[in-house]
Amino acid sequence: MLKADNVSCVRGERRLITALSFTLERGRLLAVTGANGSGKTSLLRMLCGLLPAEQGRVLWDGEDVRACRERYLASLIYIGHLNSLKDDLTPVENVTISARLAGEAISVEKTCEALEAVGLARAIHRLPTRVLSQGQKRRVSLARLWVSQRVLWILDEPFAALDAASTGLLMQQLRAHLSHGGIVIAATHQEIEVGADRLDQLRLAG
Amino acid sequence: MNQLGMFAALCDIIRRDLLLALRRRSDVLTTVLFFILVGSLFPLGVGPEPAVLRTIAPGVLWVAALLSCLLSLGRLFTADYADGVLEQMLLIPQPLSLLVIGKVTAHWLISGLPVVLLSPLLGLQFGLTGEALGVLTLSLLLGTPTLSFIGAIGAALTLGVRGSSVLIALLVLPLFIPVLIFGAGAVSSSASGIGAGAHLSLLGAGLLLALALAPWATATSLRIALE
Amino acid sequence: MMGFARINWFKYSSPQAFYPLAGRLIPWCAAAAMLLIGAGLYLGFFVAPTDFQQGQSYRIIFVHVPAAWMSMFLYVVMAIWAGLGLGLNARPSFMMAQAIAPTGALFTFLALVTGAMWGKPTWGAWWVWDARLTSELILLFLYGGVMLLRTSIDDSRRADRASAVFALVGVVNVPIIYFSVRWWNTLHQGASVSMTAAPKMAATMLMAMLVMTLGFWMYSLAVTLARMRCVILERERQASWDTPPSQQDALEVS
Numbered sequence: 001m002l003k004a005d006n007v008s009c010v011r012g013e014r015r016l017i018t019a020l021s022f023t024l025e026r027g028r029l030l031a032v033t034g035a036n037g038s039g040k041t042s043l044l045r046m047l048c049g050l051l052p053a054e055q056g057r058v059l060w061d062g063e064d065v066r067a068c069r070e071r072y073l074a075s076l077i078y079i080g081h082l083n084s085l086k087d088d089l090t091p092v093e094n095v096t097i098s099a100r101l102a103g104e105a106i107s108v109e110k111t112c113e114a115l116e117a118v119g120l121a122r123a124i125h126r127l128p129t130r131v132l133s134q135g136q137k138r139r140v141s142l143a144r145l146w147v148s149q150r151v152l153w154i155l156d157e158p159f160a161a162l163d164a165a166s167t168g169l170l171m172q173q174l175r176a177h178l179s180h181g182g183i184v185i186a187a188t189h190q191e192i193e194v195g196a197d198r199l200d201q202l203r204l205a206g
Numbered sequence: 207m208n209q210l211g212m213f214a215a216l217c218d219i220i221r222r223d224l225l226l227a228l229r230r231r232s233d234v235l236t237t238v239l240f241f242i243l244v245g246s247l248f249p250l251g252v253g254p255e256p257a258v259l260r261t262i263a264p265g266v267l268w269v270a271a272l273l274s275c276l277l278s279l280g281r282l283f284t285a286d287y288a289d290g291v292l293e294q295m296l297l298i299p300q301p302l303s304l305l306v307i308g309k310v311t312a313h314w315l316i317s318g319l320p321v322v323l324l325s326p327l328l329g330l331q332f333g334l335t336g337e338a339l340g341v342l343t344l345s346l347l348l349g350t351p352t353l354s355f356i357g358a359i360g361a362a363l364t365l366g367v368r369g370s371s372v373l374i375a376l377l378v379l380p381l382f383i384p385v386l387i388f389g390a391g392a393v394s395s396s397a398s399g400i401g402a403g404a405h406l407s408l409l410g411a412g413l414l415l416a417l418a419l420a421p422w423a424t425a426t427s428l429r430i431a432l433e
Numbered sequence: 434m435m436g437f438a439r440i441n442w443f444k445y446s447s448p449q450a451f452y453p454l455a456g457r458l459i460p461w462c463a464a465a466a467m468l469l470i471g472a473g474l475y476l477g478f479f480v481a482p483t484d485f486q487q488g489q490s491y492r493i494i495f496v497h498v499p500a501a502w503m504s505m506f507l508y509v510v511m512a513i514w515a516g517l518g519l520g521l522n523a524r525p526s527f528m529m530a531q532a533i534a535p536t537g538a539l540f541t542f543l544a545l546v547t548g549a550m551w552g553k554p555t556w557g558a559w560w561v562w563d564a565r566l567t568s569e570l571i572l573l574f575l576y577g578g579v580m581l582l583r584t585s586i587d588d589s590r591r592a593d594r595a596s597a598v599f600a601l602v603g604v605v606n607v608p609i610i611y612f613s614v615r616w617w618n619t620l621h622q623g624a625s626v627s628m629t630a631a632p633k634m635a636a637t638m639l640m641a642m643l644v645m646t647l648g649f650w651m652y653s654l655a656v657t658l659a660r661m662r663c664v665i666l667e668r669e670r671q672a673s674w675d676t677p678p679s680q681q682d683a684l685e686v687s
Contacts, residue, residue: 049297050296052433076297081290083289084293084294086285098294101215101222102298359598359599364582367582373581376577379574380575380578383610384612408613412609415609427598433590
């Protein structure tokens with residue numbers, strides 16, 4: 001259970017978020033919307049602990065995430081607006097290495113299956129990532145969601161650069177995750193079709 | 207178990223950075239070539255007088271090693287910063303200083319170790335003899351990791367900053383001075399027959415101190431840079 | 434002086450309250466600085482005895498040594514403020530560190546210039562790789578690093594924290610650098626007359642140096658406070674704390 005308790009966020013001289021509180025139970029998705037520059041990315045980064053909250057705290061299962069940093073990070077996946085891929089490595093290497101560093105070692109075979117699940121054919125699994133298109137790179141970066149056991153997913157514009165088919169695949173994966181008791185927070189401009197009973201909306205005024 | 211996990215994570219980070227370096231071999235070669243080139247410039251500038259060369263050799267070779275370390279420091283975090291991987295690394299459920307130690311170790315293996323291995327060759331060019339050559343290599347072996355650790359602080363502080371490549375030199379070079387003094391001093395005193403023991407012990411002490419403090423400072427700087 | 438004891442000092446840790454207080458302190462510090470530096474110069478240049486070895490030229494140490502002391506002292510003070518800022522996440526501490534740095538750099542520069550002026554008649558060269566002078570030169574680089582790092586980062590929060598980390602790294606290194614330069618100097622047998630081993634300290638000379646140091650200290654206080662006021666105005670231009678006193682009181686009550 002993720003709980004934001006009265007958090008505020010200041011970037012430079014701008015106050016982006018003031019005294020925001022919410023609780024997110026297992027099996028629910030929080031869609032964060034708002035205009036460009038309204039602080040969606042800052043909010044997500046703050047929830048991950050990358051950005052210190054000006055005031056207030058973020059609680060994971062009732063414990064301040066600053067106090068249980070490693071336990072919290074071990075239940076979290078964050079996919080930022082950058083793809084976090086190394087251009088010189090192949091998609092397979094990118095996914096296996098980033099999962100391994102995050103503490104979730106997976107086999108090459110499982111990685112290939114995940115890449116196929118996001119619609120990347122085996123032929124491009126062994127090419128350097130630099131030759132892939134934007135949408136393909138985004139899919140490589142999202143493939144971690146298919147191999148991970150982590151409960152909390154924090155996704156920054158996950159649908160950006162995705163075509164209709166991949167968007168459908170990701171929606172499906174999100175629904176599956178929620179039905180297994182996962183928690184998702186996603187900043188997006190898109191309607192997320194996971195069912196009204198699972199969806200919470202947060203609109204940032206900026 | 208946890209300790210084992212930390213060690214495994216450390217190895218993973220080193221292995222990853224080495225793999226990336228292997229894919230970009232030219233980066234590694236640039237550092238080494240730079241070291242050789244800077245070292246070879248001095249005889250051309252000073253003249254081929256063997257006695258003069260032998261006197262300036264320790265200082266020149268150490269300064270060349272220092273500059274080549276500086277040259278490669280820019281790459282330590284910038285690539286990972288630009289493509290977002292560094293952000294992911296901050297979210298690894300391990301202490302951040304561990305990640306720093308891993309990255310610095312890989313950096314040293316890629317850019318420091320080749321310099322250490324090549325140094326006897328350059329020493330020969332400057333007319334250094336048996337024992338002084340050994341001391342030169344040993345002093346670089348002890349000193350260059352310290353340079354990498356100190357340099358990592360500068361690299362983290364200047365991450366994504368305007369004109370960072372010049373700024374990093376201004377920040378880091380003054381901090382390199384003790385290492386330069388003890389490193390070059392070791393070679394000089396061994397050449398003049400005093401023995402290099404004291405200098406080498408001080409270099410070792412410097413390495414331990416850097417190992418204890420620099421990862422923490424670098425981790426703090428990385429957090430600040432990525433806020 | 435007794436009145437000061439009852440003041441709640443925490444009240445002055447906010448920029449709003451600090452600004453007028455600094456304004457009131459500056460003239461006093463400046464006046465004290467002028468008096469003390471004047472007295473110190475008089476003591477050093479006219480009262481202190483002539484040195485039998487170096488003649489009159491040694492008198493520059495009445496400026497050089499206090500300036501060198503001050504430069505190191507201010508670096509430590511700056512690092513302490515920087516450390517406090519990082520530890521307590523307190524913006525005023527960072528502002529203080531920012532305000533101190535240029536004054537520290539100025540004293541370092543002064544120590545270098547006076548050292549060179551002393552070196553010419555004594556060693557016959559403007560620059561000799563004397564241990565103390567070399568350390569001062571490196572200290573100047575460190576001050577330069579702190580200030581440059583701050584100016585090259587646009588985000589003020591990041592600039593504060595990054596330059597604070599560098600100031601702390603520097604303060605760990607300063608003793609090591611000083612030690613290594615001393616070591617290097619003794620090995621290479623540089624200058625035979627060292628500044629520290631200059632003439633034997635007569636009581637008047639020590640007096641003159643202490644008075645000068647106090648004067649420099651007062652000067653640093655005055656200049657730092659003035660700079661602090663500028664920093665506050667620049668940083669707080671968004672916040673409107675120049676509200677009428679009545680309103681401010683009301684805010685404090687609620």
